[in-house]
Amino acid sequence: MGVLATILCCLSLLTLKLCTSFFFQQEMVAFGKKLKERQIQEWQGYYINYKLMKKKVRQYAQQIEVGTQDRRHVLKDFSRMLDNQIEKIVLFLLEQQGLLASRIAKLNEQQEALQQQPDISEISQLREAYREVGRDLLKLLFFIEINAIGLRKILKKFDKRFGYRFTDYYVKTRANHPYSQLQQVFKHVGLGAVVGAISRNLHELQEEHQGSYLSIYDQPALPFQEPVVDSMKAAVDRLTHSTNFLNFLAQHALIMQEELPTSEGPVDDQRYHFMSLLLNLVNTFLYMVNTYIIVPTADDYSMSLGAAATVCGIVIGSMAVAQVFSSVYFSAWSNKSYFKPLVFSSIVLFIGNVMYALAYDFNSIAILLIGRLFCGLGSARAVNRRYISDCVPLKMRMQASAGFVSASALGMACGPALAGLLQTNFKIYKLTFNQETLPGWVMSLAWLLYLVWLWISFREPCLETEESSAAQESTTEPVENDALEKGLKKPLLLNSEDKQETEDGDGEFDGSDGAPEESRGPATSIGSAYKLLTPSVKVQLLIYFMLKYAMEVLLSESSVVTTYYFGWSTSSVAIFLACLGLTVLPVNIVVGSYISNMFEDRQILLTSEIMVCIGILLSFHIISPYTVPQYVCSGLIMFVSAEVLEGVNLSLLSRVMSSRLSRGTYNGGLLSTEAGTLARVVADGTITLAGYLGESKLLNVTLLPSLVICVASIVATCFTYNSLY
Structure with a gap:
């Protein structure tokens, strides 16, 4: 069996290698078309020449093949070509920055x-003049961002084509050099001062008009509402990946954002x-409550039904086992409806909760486990995430x-x-209500009330047609970072399947080519998503x-551990777990x-990984x-570090993940959910074993x-560290 498993694994890896090359090439074509559409026409000659470098990569492959x-x-x-392209961008950037400063x-002289x-x-005319400078600065920020994305893409293409970790070398040598021009593209050094100058002067003109003399540096300052300034700050934050509490917390949800910048924001509010x-x-909150409400008492419940205390691992994990499957069908169901899945x-x-509660009076561990399986089959987190997206x-x-994310943390x-509060013991007829069964009864009542509220208040949004969905998918593309695909010891030129690329790809920038619709659409199965x-x-x-x-x-x-080592009661365990859960929001704020x-x-x-290890x-x-x-x-260090790690990990995951995983049934959110759910299943199984x-x-x-x-x-992070730039 071990040999057979090894053979199957090797065949899967070979199939993966053959398929990913085609998908990657088609994605690059689609990206090239989008890149041209977003370019500012009068600056077109100063953008990164993606088409030229793509041709050079193909030429390199042919030259190496013939020796x-x-x-x-x-x-x-x-490397020299990339340096020239970056220098062209940076010199134009400095020129435009000087014009804006002038x-x-x-x-400023007019203001004096x-x-x-x-x-x-x-004063009104002067304010409008500052706004015009701000709008031009915003165009420059978009210019930088598009070039940064194009640079990441071509580095990834080189690595993909030749199996060489060129990105690792290039970023390491260029980004950390004292005269780094790469930092100008990725960090837009100096433009922050221009943003600050526009913001300060617009604010002062507003304050002078209102008879106040507070500046943006004074605390407390009056609220300052200026759309141009807000747009500039948003563009700067996107370039530097600057965060606040809200967007850092939002990263935990892995809701995909648009990759290529745009100064427009057309949004359909009718579906909201x-x-x-x-x-x-509320569904998210109740489900998380349902998941963890049994943790303090699962060992006692198992023992009362004649099983070992460590069977609590199976009791807790059975919900996650069912969730592995429910996540897929709920994600597929949400393509047609949101109300019916909920x-x-x-x-x-x-x-499921009624069965969990009745297992005590039936004295059946089987009913207990079936009840938890039903609870897992009701996991609609995929629907919750898709509704937001x-x-x-x-x-x-x-x-x-x-x-x-907050609802999950609070739950x-x-x-x-x-x-911990459900510490009582009484009977009504033949039904027992104690600390083991009350979690089931309380949650069944909660879901019944939620069902009534849902039936009365939920409004099914108008579903988009397949055509509009496909169009929307083609405009939502998460940033793909440089993937370190192969080791330095690998040959520079890969097999022939990696070099097969349509000649149409050469026309990316003139918009004459396009990828087949199916190659740009969302993944249609777990297998295609894995590829x-x-x-x-x-x-x-x-x-x-x-x-x-x-x-x-x-x-x-x-x-189980605290009862064995410290003799803790159910209330003590509940307080400990609740305190861990309450650290989530404060940690994310910091x-x-x-x-x-x-x-x-x-x-x-x-x-964070090192702290989890500690x-x-x-x-x-x-x-x-x-x-x-x-x-x-030790538990607090592990839990808090894991919480910090989760936000950063999902933020980086959204950047390196393929655009085809941004939407559809088998999306990036589903993959992360499945990975997390499988981890819980394996962990709970480990406890029982x-x-x-x-x-x-x-x-x-x-x-x-x-x-x-x-x-x-x-170790894996260290090997891919420079790809996370």
Whole structure:
């Protein structure tokens, strides 16, 4: 069986290699067309010459094949070409920056004169002149962003074609040099001062008109509403990946954003309905409560039905097992409706919780597990995410995504806390109500009330036609970062299937070519979605799997471990888990508002992984006695670091993921959900299997796989570190 599995694995990898090349080439053609459409015509000669460099890559392949060029010459020639292209962009950027600065200086002189003799009409004209400079600056920011995206794409194309980690070398040598021109493209050094000058002067003109003398640097300053300034700040934040609490929190939802910048924001508000969005968020909250409300009592419930305490792993994990399948059919169902899947979800969850509660009186572990499986089959998180992605206007999507994550975090905290409050024991007729069964009864009542509210208040949005969906998919393309596909020891030229590329690709910039519709549409199955995963994406999914695995082990075995080592009651376990859940929002406030703006995402990613590893190491029972401070502190380090890691990981994942995974049934959100759900299933299964070795060995045995996966993810991150630029 082991040999057969190895053969099947090798065949799968070979098929993956053959298919990804075609998909990648078609995606590059579609990108080239979009790139030309977004260019500012009068600046066209200063953009990165994507078409020329694409031809050069093809020429290099032909020359190496016939033996007229060696690897050293190709790398040197392509590096020089990239340096020339970047220098052209940077010199034009500096020229335009100087022109903007000169215009601002002249306007400043007019503003000084107006301070001596104020005139309302002239002040209005001056403000409009500053706005015009701001609009021109906004065009320049879009110019930089398009060039940065094109540069990432051509680096990725070179790596893909030749199997050489050129991106790693190029970014490492150019980005960290004291005279780096690459930093000008990716970090737009100096333009922040121009943004600040426009913002300050517009604000001062507004304050002078209102009779105030506060500047933008004064605290507290009056509210400053200026659309041009807001657009400039948004463009700068997008270039630097600057974040605040809301958009950092929203990254956890993996709601895809548009890749190529645009100064317009056409958004269809007709599909949006606030109460429907609220019902989606309530569904998310209740489901997370439902998931974690049984954690403090699952071991006691298992023992009361004659099973071992560690069977709690299967009880908790059975919900995740069913969710692996429910995520797929709910995602597919949401292509046709949002209301019907939510109704079905509520009914199935109601039935599942009733069965969970009745298992005590029937004295049946089978009914208990079937009830939890039903709860997992009712997981509509794919519908909740799709509703935000498809029906919430772009201007509100960040807040809605943050609401989705906040609802999940609050549900995670409220579940154990609610379980700690349900400490009672009584009977009504033949039905028992105690700390084991009350979570089921309470959640069944909650889902029944939610179903009534849903039936009354939800409004089904108008579904788009297939044509409009395809058009929308072609305009939503997450940024793809440089994928480090192969090692330096690999040959420079790959097999013949990697070099087959249509001649139509040469005409990318004149819009004469196009990819087949099916090659630009969304993935149509899990298999086709998997074929689109580059090594960089796989590393990010491995990290996501690791953090979910570590968190699930910590949470699911907490009741058994703390009872064995410390004799904690159900209430104590509930308080501990609730406190962990309550750290989510404060941690995201600190990271989103401060840390993510001080360090690069890849730096935070690697540091968080190391901290998770430290938390795991500190959790091992090596030195006796095992103390409460050791367990609590190590658990807190692990949980908080994993929360930080999740936001940064999903942010990077959205950039390296293929555009074909941005929408459709088998989208990036579904893949991340499946990775996280599989991690929970494996973690809960590990707890139950480790239980056969005895509760004394449970902690160390379950932590060992977490440590191995964590170390593997750190190593994989180091190998792909420079691709996350």
